Amino acid sequence: MIHLRHKLSKRDFVLDVDIQVPDTGITGVFGESGSGKTTLLRCIAGLEQEGGLPAHKRNIGYVFQEPGLFPHLTVRGNIEYGARRAAAQRIDRESVVDMLGIGDLLERKPGSLSGGESQRVAIAAALLRSPDLVLMDEPLASLDRKRKDELLPYFDRLHDELSVPVIYVSHDIEEISRLCDHLVLLDNGRVAASGDLLDVVSRVDVPVLSGRNAGVVLWATPVDHEDGLTKFNFGDGDIWVAGRFEATGTPLRLRIAANDVSIARDRPTSTTILNILCATVEEVHCVDTATALVRLGAGNQGLLARVTNRSVRRLGLKPGDQVFAQVKSVTVRH
Amino acid sequence: MNTFGPMWLSIQLALVTTAVLVVIGTPIAWWLSQTKLRFKPAVQAVVAMPIVLPPTVLGFYLLILLGPDGAVGSWWVQLTGSALTFSFTGLVIASCVYSLPFAVQPMQNAFESLPRQQLERAWTLGASRLDAFLSIAVPLSMRGFVSGIVLSFAHTLGEFGVVLMVGGNIPGETRVVSIAIYDHVESLNYAAAHQMSLLLIGFAFVVLAGMFVINRRWSER
Numbered sequence: 001m002i003h004l005r006h007k008l009s010k011r012d013f014v015l016d017v018d019i020q021v022p023d024t025g026i027t028g029v030f031g032e033s034g035s036g037k038t039t040l041l042r043c044i045a046g047l048e049q050e051g052g053l054p055a056h057k058r059n060i061g062y063v064f065q066e067p068g069l070f071p072h073l074t075v076r077g078n079i080e081y082g083a084r085r086a087a088a089q090r091i092d093r094e095s096v097v098d099m100l101g102i103g104d105l106l107e108r109k110p111g112s113l114s115g116g117e118s119q120r121v122a123i124a125a126a127l128l129r130s131p132d133l134v135l136m137d138e139p140l141a142s143l144d145r146k147r148k149d150e151l152l153p154y155f156d157r158l159h160d161e162l163s164v165p166v167i168y169v170s171h172d173i174e175e176i177s178r179l180c181d182h183l184v185l186l187d188n189g190r191v192a193a194s195g196d197l198l199d200v201v202s203r204v205d206v207p208v209l210s211g212r213n214a215g216v217v218l219w220a221t222p223v224d225h226e227d228g229l230t231k232f233n234f235g236d237g238d239i240w241v242a243g244r245f246e247a248t249g250t251p252l253r254l255r256i257a258a259n260d261v262s263i264a265r266d267r268p269t270s271t272t273i274l275n276i277l278c279a280t281v282e283e284v285h286c287v288d289t290a291t292a293l294v295r296l297g298a299g300n301q302g303l304l305a306r307v308t309n310r311s312v313r314r315l316g317l318k319p320g321d322q323v324f325a326q327v328k329s330v331t332v333r334h
Numbered sequence: 335m336n337t338f339g340p341m342w343l344s345i346q347l348a349l350v351t352t353a354v355l356v357v358i359g360t361p362i363a364w365w366l367s368q369t370k371l372r373f374k375p376a377v378q379a380v381v382a383m384p385i386v387l388p389p390t391v392l393g394f395y396l397l398i399l400l401g402p403d404g405a406v407g408s409w410w411v412q413l414t415g416s417a418l419t420f421s422f423t424g425l426v427i428a429s430c431v432y433s434l435p436f437a438v439q440p441m442q443n444a445f446e447s448l449p450r451q452q453l454e455r456a457w458t459l460g461a462s463r464l465d466a467f468l469s470i471a472v473p474l475s476m477r478g479f480v481s482g483i484v485l486s487f488a489h490t491l492g493e494f495g496v497v498l499m500v501g502g503n504i505p506g507e508t509r510v511v512s513i514a515i516y517d518h519v520e521s522l523n524y525a526a527a528h529q530m531s532l533l534l535i536g537f538a539f540v541v542l543a544g545m546f547v548i549n550r551r552w553s554e555r
Contacts, residue, residue, distance in 0.1 A: 047454050055457035056465075062458035068451045072473045081469075085460030122455075129459050 028180030061126030067118035069110035082129030204285035214258035235299025340514035359437035367445035393499025444478020
C-alpha cells in the first residue's frame, strides 16, 4: 500500500488527505473542479511548497494535463531526459516506445506532433525515468473527443502491461470507470470515499457521485452475437450491447450510468429498451428535492438508477421490492 | 595605431564587460524572474537606474566609490597597490554598472516567458534546480542571452560620459574610441574624427544586423 498524507492550506482552500492506496494498478482520483485533485498530485510530487524532499529526489513521474514537451529537444531527447537522470533503469525503453506507439516519432521535434502524440511522448518520458509511482493529471482533458478515443487504448495497455502504480486524476467518471481499479473521491480538499472502484461507484450516499456522475461498473463476459449486438453474461443475467465484442471467455468492464436505468413495477412489453432485468430494490437515497438514487440488485451485481422522488412515491419503492430495471445504454471497455 | 588603438581598446573593454555581465547578470535575471518577494520592484529599479540617470551622475559616484579614498577603491589599493580610477579595470567595473540593465532585462524577459511547467516537468524527470536551469531554461532563453550580450556589448562600445568621469583619457589604458573622437573634434582634426566615427558606425551596424539575423533564424525554427 502507498500511504498518502498531505496537508496544505492556501488562502480559502484546505487540502487534508490521509489514505492508503494500492501499490499496483491505477488509482483514480475523482472530484469536481476545485476539489483539490491537482493540488493533491502536486503535493505528492513535491511541487507545492510544503517542505520535504524536492521533486527531483522523489522518483515520481508526472504527466501534466498539457504535455509541455521540451521544444528544443527531439522526441528522443525528450524521452531520454528522465532516463539519463534515473538512478536505475528498471523499465525497458523499447517496450515503452512500442507500447505507446512512438517509434516513428523519435527524430521529430515536439512542435510537429499532434496533441495525442505529444501526450504519448510525455507519458513515455515519465515512465523511462523508472519511477516508483506515476502521477497523471487529467492527461486526456486537453484533447478533443476524437483524439481522446485514439489515446484511450494506450491507457488500457498501460493498465494491462505496466507494473508501476499510477494515480490518475480526472473529472470524467467514464474515463475513471474505464481505466482505474481503485477510486478516491475528493470533495473540497477532503476524501469523501476511497476503495475498490466497483464498490465506491455503487454507493448511493456519496454526494460527489450522486448526480450525473452516478453509475456502476461491472464485469461481464461476451457470449453471443446477433443483429450486430453482443450478448454479455453477468452473474445470472444477460445484457445486450450494440457492437461486436469477441467471445474470448475473458470478462470485460461495463459501465451503466444511473441516468440510463429506469424502474418499472410490471414487466414492460412494448418498449425499445432491449435490456429489462429482474431486480430487487436495495436502497433508496434521496439526493435532492427532485431526484433520488436507487440501488438495485440484479443477478449478483448491483445497478444504480437515477429517478425522481415523485416516481419513488408513485411506485412506492422501498427496499426489498421486486422490480424491473430497464437499461438504455451500456459503455464497454474494448 | 592612432585610429585603431582606441577602437581596439573599446572592443576589449566591451568584450570583458560583456563577459562579466553574462556571469553576474544571469543569476540576477533568473532571481528576478522567479522571485515573488515584495522588494523585487526595488531591486528592479536599482538595476534599471543606469538607463535613466545621466552618465555624469553615475560616473561621479563611481569616481568617488572607486577612488583611492572610496569604499571599493581603497580596498583595491590595499589589495593590489594601484588605484582603480583612471585604469582599465576601473573602466570595466564602471561599464558593468552602466550596462547592467541592458544585459539583465532581455534575459529576465526570456526567463519570465518560460512556462513554469517546463521547469516542473524537468524536476519531476529527476533534474535538480541547477540542472533544469542549465538544460531547459538556458537553451530556451537563448534569444534573451543573444539580445543581452549584443546590447551590453554595443552599449559599452558607445559609452562616453561614465568613461570620461572614471577613466579619463590615458592612451592605451582608458582612451576609448568615443573619447578619442571627442578629442579629435576639439582639436579640429575632423579627418581623424570622421575616420573613427565611420568605423564605429560600420561596426555598430554589423553587430546589430548580425543580432537581428540570428534572432530571425531562431524564431523560424
